[in-house]
Amino acid sequence: MILKLLKPLLFITSLGLALPSYSNAPPNIVLIIADDLNWDDIGAYGHPNIHTPNLDNMAQNGMRFDSAYLTASSCSPSRSSILTGRYPHNTDAEQLHWDLPLSQTTFSEKLKEAGYWTGAAGKWHMGEAIKERFDMVREAYYGNGSLSGSSEWLALLDYRPKDQPFFLWLAAWDAHRPWVPGQKDLPHQHKQTDVRLPPYYPPTELYLNDFVNYYDEISRFDMNVGKVISKLEKQGIADNTLVIVIADNGRPYARDKTTLFDSGVKTPFIVHWPKGIKQKGSTTKSIVSSIDLSATFLDLANVQKPSTIEGKSFKDLFQTPNKPFRQYAFSERNWHDFEDHARTARSKRYRYVRNNYNDLPATPSGDTVYHETWDELIRLYDAGMLNMHQSRPFIAPRAKEELYDLQNDPYELYNLVDDPKHQRVLVEHRDALDNWIKESGDFIPSIRTPDDFDRLTGEKLPPRKRPRPPKIEQYGKSGKY
Template identity: 30%
Template sequence: MSRPNILLVLSDDHAAHSISAYGSRVNSTPHIDRLAEEGALMEAAYCTNSICTPSRASILTGTYSHVNRACSIYSQFDHRVGTFPEVLHDAGYQTAVHGKWHLGTSEASLPRGMDDWSIFPDQGAYVDPVMIGPAGEETVPGYATDIVTSRSIDFLDRRDPERPFCLLVHHKAPHRPWIPHPRYEGLHTEGTIPEPETIADDHAGRSASVRRVAMRLDDLTLTDVKEPVPPELEGEEHLAERSSWKYQRYMRDYLRCVQAVDDSVGELLDYLDEHDLAESTLVIYTSDQGFFLGDHGWFDKRLMFDESLTMPVVVRWPAAIGAGTRVAEMVTNVDLAATMLEAAGIGPSALPAQQGRSFLPLLRGESVEDRPEAVYYRYWEHDDPEHHAPAHYGVRTRTHTYVHYYNDGLGTPGSSGAVMPEEIELYDNVADPQQLTNIADDTAAAGIREELAALLARLQEELGDAPYEGPGTPRLEWPR
C-alpha cells in the first residue's frame, strides 16, 4: 500500500458528548459523523493532561508532559523533542499547519519541519485574528474557523500532487470565549438546550480539593454569557436558577462555535472527494481534550473526570479501515503520533523519545492482546488564579478512576500558595458511570484502592515521571 496523505483536524475543548456520533443530546455534527460512519470511532480515547498546551505537545511528540516539558500553559514546549511532522517532512511529505499552535511564538518555538504555516499568537482571536507566518505578522479579516479552513485548502491547491502531504488543521474553536459565526445566529436558542443529568451535583463526598474549584456554571462571567444576570436571579437562594440561566447562554454559543468546526470538516471532506483524494487520505478528527458541558455543574476541563478526560477521535482511511468500525480499547493522545507514522510506513525509532503506541492495528480490526489497560494522567498546574484546580495524578482503568490530589505547594505563576492536604478520590465507573460517588474511604473498596495506588506507582516508574514527595521535591525547570 502506498503512503497515505494525512489530514489531522484538531479542535480545542471540543467535548466528545457534543458530537452526535458519540451520542450527543444537545446538537448534531453531520460532517464529523460522516467520518465515523465511513471509518472508525474510538470509544475510549483519553488525554493525559487536560489542558491545551500540554495536550498539543503530546500529540505532536508522542510523549507525556514530563518529557516534552509542556506541563502547563505557563511552560513552553521543549523543541529538542522531535515531532511527527518533522519526521514525515524528512521522509518526503509536504507538511503544513494552520491555526492554533499555543506552543510559544519565540523564534525557537515556531513550527518546525513545515513547508507552509500560519499560526495564531497564544489563543488567537475569533474575529479578524492576528496570524504569524514565515513572512511575519498580519491581521486576517474574517472568522477564525473559516480562515483556518481556507488557508488549509489553499495549501492543498498548491501542493505537489506527486508527493504525499501531512496537513494539520488546528482550530481555535470552541475554546473560550465563545464567539460564534453570525451565520449561526438563531441556532440553539437559550431555553432549548437539554441540561445534563448531573447539573445539580452538590459535590457532597468529594475531596476538598475538588469542592473549591472555581469552574461552576455560576463562575461564568459577563464575557461568557454576553448579557447581565436578571436582577430577580441574584442572591444565593437563586443559585440553581442562575446556573441554569448561565448554562443556556454558555452552551448556545459553545455549540454555535462547534457548528462552524463541523462545517470545516465538511469542506475538507468535499475537497478530498472532488480531487480524488478520499481513498488515499488518512483523516483524523480530534480535540486536545474534553470539556464539561454543565456536567457536575461545571464548565472547563483540567479535572480527571470522564467529561474532561475523554477526547473525540474519529478516523477515516478507506484503503485500510472498514466503514462503521468501533474501537473499544483504551488509547491516549500520546498514541496519535505513532499511529500516523506507522500509517506512513515509518517505525517508532524515527521518533526516539516517543512513548506512545500505534493503534493502527485496532483500526484495521486486528486483535492486539497486550494493549494497555490503564491510562496515566497528570495535571501539573496547581491553584491557578482563575480556576483554582489542584495538581493531581491518577489512573483510569476500564472499571475505576483513582485520583491522587497531591496539591503541589510550589504551585505555578500566579498561585495563591494555599497549603492543601493530599487527598484521594476513587470512582467505580461500572456501578457509577456518572462518577457521582467517591468511594475512596469505603471499607469495601480498600482492596481496589490499594491495587490502583500500586498501579499508579508502577506506571510512573515505567514512564519516568517522578511522583510528588512534598515541598522541595525536584521538579522540571520549566522554560519561560
C-alpha cells in the same frame, strides 16, 4: 523491444528497490484538533440535540474510538504531548504557555524526513521555534479574520505539492472562549431546550444560554471538518487519506477543562479512512492515549519510531477493533493559570486520581474564572444554593485520592476510596499509577508556581516570574504521597 523495456525494471529489482504502487502507497494523514470540546458533545457519541452532521457521517462511514484519552486537560501541554508522543512532564512544556523546546523530537519532522510534505494551519500554541518542524505553518489568530481558526485549512490543501504524501495539522479555535453569538458563519442555532446540563452545574438561565453558545461553536467546527472531507473528495485523494478528529481537552467550564475527569481528558476520536478501515461504521472500546498518535502515524508511513516516543502504534485496531491495546490510560494536571499537580490512571471501568496539591481547591482555567458563569457559581455557593457536586471547585482541602466507577457513576460524583468493597480495585490502580510514575520519570516540582489570577474574582494578579522549576527525584520514591 520488450526485453529492453524490462531491463531497467530488472535492474531496479536487483537493487532491492520496491516499485511504487497505489495499493502500497503510505496514506496521507490529516489530524484535526478541536479546542475545548467535550467527548460526548457530538451526535455520534450520543448527544441527541447538538448539530454535528459531518462528524456523525464520519463515524457512520468510518470508525469511532470510545475509549480515547488525552495526557493532559490543558491546551498547549496536550498539543505538545501529541506532537512529540511523550507525556507532558517529559516534553519540557508541561505547563500552559510553555514553548515546546527544539530539543524535543516531533513526529512531523520524521514524516518530513521520510518524504512527506508537512503543514499546519489554525491555532498553534506551542511556540515559534518548533514551527520549523513543518514545511509550512499558517497560524490563525483569534479574532483576526477567523473566529473559528479554520480560515487556512483548505488553502493548505490547495497549496500542498501534488506529487508527495502529506501530513496536515489542522487546529481550530472552536469551541474556546470567548464565544460570539449570532455570527453569520454559524451553521446552526441551538436553543435552550437542546441543552443537556451535567448534574454538577446549576440549571440557571445564564448557564443554559451559555451552553447554547457553546453548542453553536461545536456546529461550526463540524461544518469546517465537513469542508476538509469534501475538499479531499474533490481532489480525488479521500480514499487513501487518514483523517482523525480529536480535541485537546474538555469543555471550558468548572469540573471539565483542566480536570482529570472524563469530561477533562476523554476525547472524541473519529476516523475517516475509506481504504484503511475494514468495516465502516465500526467502533472500538480499546483504550488508546493521545501519545499513541505519533507512533501510529509513523508506523503507517513505514517510518521507524524514534526512541523518544513513549506511545505505541494502534494501527491494527483499524482492522481488528476489538483487539486489546492498553490496560490503562495515564493523564496529568500541572499549572494552568492556577497551580495544581495531580495524576490519574483510567482503566476500562474505573478512574483513580491522586491530588498532590490537595490543599488547593480545584480551581478551573482562567478563561472560566473570568467568565460570568463563574460569578454565578460563586453567588450560588455563597447563598448555600449549590449541592455538594456543584460546590466542588471551591472545596479545600480536597481528597488526596479519588476512585470512581464509571460504569455506575458516569459523571464521577461518588468517591469510592473509602468503600471497603473497592479496596482491591483501589490497590490495583494505585500500583498501576506508581509503575507509570517510575517508568516515565515523573516528578513533583521542587517549588510551586504562582497563580496568574485571583481564584475567586478572576482578577489578573501582578506579573510574577514563572521560572521553569527544577525537577526533583521521581515522586514515586520521595514519600510525598
